[in-house]
Amino acid sequence: MRGIMIQGTSSDAGKSLITTALCRMFALEEMKVTPFKSQNMSNNSYVTVDGKEIGRAQGIQAEAAMIEASVWMNPILLKPRSDLQSEVVLFGKSVKMLSGRDYRETYYEKGLEAIQSSLAYLDKEYDLVIIEGAGSPAEINLNDRELVNMKVAELADVPVILVADIERGGVFANIVGTLELLSSKERKRVQGLIINKFRGDVALFQDGVKWLEEKTGIPVFGVLPYIDNHGIDGEDSLSIKNHYGKRSGAIDIAVIDVSYLLNYSDIEPFAYEEDVSIRFVKDSSEFGNPDAVIIPDTQNTLCEMNAIREKKLEQEIINFVKTGGYIVGISSGFQILGTEIIDQTQTDAEKGIQAEQSKGMNLISARTFLNLEKNTTRVKGKYHSHTKLKRRKPIEGFEIHSGKTEVLEEAGSFLELDSGRSEGYYGHNGKIIGTYVHHLFHHDEW
The missing domain is CATH 3.40.50.300 (P-loop containing nucleotide triphosphate hydrolases)
Structure with a gap:
């Protein structure tokens, strides 16, 4: 060769x-x-x-x-x-x-x-x-x-x-x-x-x-x-956490520090925004008073929801949103923002094993059903007309997730995909957003 x-x-x-x-x-x-x-x-x-x-x-x-x-x-x-x-x-x-x-x-x-x-x-x-x-x-x-x-x-x-x-x-x-x-x-x-x-x-x-x-x-x-900010995505999430922990900026964004973080490249575009400070928050004592919160994707939605609850971060996040804070949940983060998470991979009727369930944060009236089937696809679209965003520039990204989320309330979707499918959740004039689409922040307008 x-x-x-x-x-x-x-x-x-x-x-x-x-x-x-x-x-x-x-x-x-x-x-x-x-x-x-x-x-x-x-x-x-x-x-x-x-x-x-x-x-x-x-x-x-x-x-x-x-x-x-x-x-x-x-x-x-x-x-x-x-x-x-x-x-x-x-x-x-x-x-x-x-x-x-x-x-x-x-x-x-x-x-x-x-x-x-x-x-x-x-x-x-x-x-x-x-x-x-x-x-x-x-x-x-x-x-x-x-x-x-x-x-x-x-x-x-x-x-x-x-x-x-x-x-x-x-x-x-x-x-x-x-x-x-x-x-x-x-x-x-x-x-x-x-x-x-x-x-x-x-x-x-x-x-x-x-x-x-x-x-x-x-x-x-x-x-x-040594080349700083070279733009080549790393493979080790430790390096990105260390990098952002040293930054300071006028806009304070708190990223919930989930275990087994997936596609942390979602956060990397903020490295190029000098006025933005990204910090990873492990428990309620580190939450502070951010301008916005991001719940990223993780390998295990149910375990992470329980961990957020045990670390007393759930109530901090709920209070933050109730007082007008901005929050975005990506993939598992979207599922966590919902009302209920049902893990159908644990279901085995013949053995009497029931699906494992957990309550979500109930910031979005939505139910997620986790299953073994994995959705991996590239997507293109634009902001849904419901968002009333004046400039609806194209959005490109990808989905990698197991499960399906059903939004139960009368609310608007976040994206309108080229396939004709409506995607995600957009509520409270954009203060609460949930989506399965990765690389949202790679679009400068957004």
Whole structure:
């Protein structure tokens, strides 16, 4: 295969950004280039044009390569639902929930087969494949059944570039230590090093470059500067929470800090609004007096509703809305704003098991029925005529959710989709909004 693989000495070393950059660089050279990541673990996902779900990073990399994203670019997506279980998405479709142990023991061969078929397809369809690894190739406890780093480089038979994050500190130990933990066969695949996220005068690091090259015998291909607000969606929600926690602005927006946050890229456009301060609120003591509240999407609606109640955030939010505050609920957040949530996935009449139910916040008179069927689709539309917004510019986004919400009150919808379907809830002159559409805030007007 004609290609190259980007691996890192750790998570968040910059693999996704560098892969994205290489996809664009080769595309500008008029090569037919594609990204590939065998297995992604992220709750930040991307909906392909045919309604399949892959890691968001690979979707953005496909855009950089000037091609449509497909499931062949990310055949396996793991979406953590708890500390012990993840949702397994295979070739864009959710197949089951598995623990880490069960996945390693029962899904390794199936995963290997999916990766091999994907590589064969991409090799046939593209001139060049830019492969992204995951975490570190030196995870000794996982190496016997790993599907993301050196095993993939071996299957594709491509050279590896190793990336290290200098901002974290310990860059020399990270590089040398990683190489020392690789087998001699694996180490031979590493053809170059990249130092990422460098701040200051790069001339001051030339001695470091020389030392690394002499110590490892591997050339340093480049020292890349730290780039803030580069616009490439991350895969780790921790980085976005840390970033916004340090900001200050005249407009205070409180985002409820849900567990297993889904599609946190919904919040990222606020990074470009200097007068907006985003803060993640964990409990009632942190709520304060915001100008607006966002309840984002989460992997488990019922658990999150109960957690919000236990943390005494529910009453804070209800009081906020009753006194004229603005609130937006996205996907699970929309469900939480309703009257009742009924989890039909727990229903088994033959065994006498009833559907699990929970009361919502009752800020919207609506009932949500959760089920196993997952809706993944791109959508286009405009603000519903009910909203009386003077400028009804087009809205584009995507839906990724299980379940259906029935609005019980006589109220207007939020969006009017091109498919003819009315979507969401718009009430109290826009002070309460619920929607299943992600990337609402990516539209400047809104």
